[in-house]
Amino acid sequence: YEAKQNRSGWSMFSERNIQCGRQRLKLRADLDDALSERQIKLHYQPKVSLKDGHIIGVEALARWYHPTDGLLPPAHFIELIEQSGRVQEFGRYVIANAIEQLDLWHQQGLFTPIALNLSPYNLLDPSLLDFTLRLLKNHKIEANKLEIELIESATSVNIEYISQSLNNFKEAGIKLAIDDFGTGMSSLSYISNLNVNHIKIDRSFIDGIEQDIRKQAVVSSVIMLANSFECEVIAEGIENKSQSERLIEMGCLYGQGYYYAKPMTAENMQAMLQADAALPL
């Protein structure tokens, strides 16, 4: 197969190659090294206050620095991890890396919270919370510096089944967000069952929101809904000024997207936090 670089610098496999079973088998075999040699690293994207552009937190996004195939986005390996029985190992890997990063940033006087993505399967691991709390304690990090972003799984992990586990995280002080809100069938059941800190509106509702009054209506309703649950809305995938302005008019306070900053290495994120530069309004 050949790896191609597209404009954003990803190694992209051609459509044919993505479907190629051999490629998948190869990547699956490579997963051992990915975790043991720490080839998977966390990049960070800022979440900003829309009104003043200040960074309110960062989201950790996994990238695989593959030794021969280049930089691989999560779309190329998260599913493989889930299918290969390593989902618990990977969840712990991401948590451990994020907490180490919080520690490094604390040592630099930077106290920005980190949100990380977990698969709903991770909440089936009964000792994940203990694992997380132990690491937080060892690194002397407050639990409220960590947030878990959870998507509705396409599979059958049941919200009622994992809500006890999520509530335990919440009670320990760890923050919760519902990711890609609006894309799954059970979004409403999620927020009626859980006391979450943030609702992240999926970027499909932000794309075109400048002109599309139906999308505006959906987003306004989510903002109202969130207000009544006392949680905050974060708009995902803001790519231009007019989207940002529209969202501000609608009462959305926080956002994330290429207009502000793309995901970047931990080093670049640190430099941006140190500069404490307000991002574009």
Ligand code: C2E
């Ligand atoms: P997500 O958590 O909803 O993350 C947002 C995705 O949107 C990221 O893609 C980000 O790079 C991209 N994005 C941000 N701003 C914009 C924008 O303005 N326009 C566009 N078009 N895209 C934008 P990425 O990094 O490829 O991640 C895709 C998904 O993979 C994530 O969606 C998340 O569900 C999953 N993922 C990423 N890291 C992890 C991880 O460590 N563990 C697990 N379980 N899943 C992860």
Ligand code: MG
């Ligand atoms: Mg996310």
Ligand code: MG
């Ligand atoms: Mg999302």
Ligand code: MG
């Ligand atoms: Mg997503």
